[in-house]
Amino acid sequence: MITQRAPFPIVTKAIKLFGDWLKQRRELHELMEYDEEFGTLEPVARELNVAPTDLDSLVRQGPQGANELPSMLAALDIDEATLRRAEPALLRDMERVCSFCAHKRRCDQELAAHTTAVNYVEYCENADTIDALRLTN
Numbered sequence: 616m617i618t619q620r621a622p623f624p625i626v627t628k629a630i631k632l633f634g635d636w637l638k639q640r641r642e643l644h645e646l647m648e649y650d651e652e653f654g655t656l657e658p659v660a661r662e663l664n665v666a667p668t669d670l671d672s673l674v675r676q677g678p679q680g681a682n683e684l685p686s687m688l689a690a691l692d693i694d695e696a697t698l699r700r701a702e703p704a705l706l707r708d709m710e711r712v713c714s715f716c717a718h719k720r721r722c723d724q725e726l727a728a729h730t731t732a733v734n735y736v737e738y739c740e741n742a743d744t745i746d747a748l749r750l751t752n
């Protein structure tokens with residue numbers, strides 16, 4: 616049996632990273648165009664329940680800004696889909712907090728080591744919310 620490997624995995628990863636960066640640049644450009652056209656980002660920010668300054672920062676973080684949150688929730692036996700249906704605003708707020716987190720490296724390490732459930736309270740800025748969610752489960 617012949618197993619197929621992706622040719623040139625480093626090149627493939629570089630192309631994906633460049634594509635992600637390009638997408639983020641387009642989103643920033645669209646945000647700036649909207650701001651120039653309408654003079655304010657407040658309606659968009661209000662719709663997303665964030666401050667206008669946070670909106671700019673969130674777009675700069677890119678779509679991967681809260682990548683750790685689904686894994687964190689799964690590691691702590693919190694069903695993201697159920698949370699999304701029951702408390703969409705709460706989940707969006709958790710994503711916002713996760714996007715601004717300064718402890719991403721530690722979070723990634725804990726997730727990889729499967730020690731999240733033991734140590735998340737030490738570094739996760741969503742720890743209080745997670746604790747409250749875990750009490751309701």
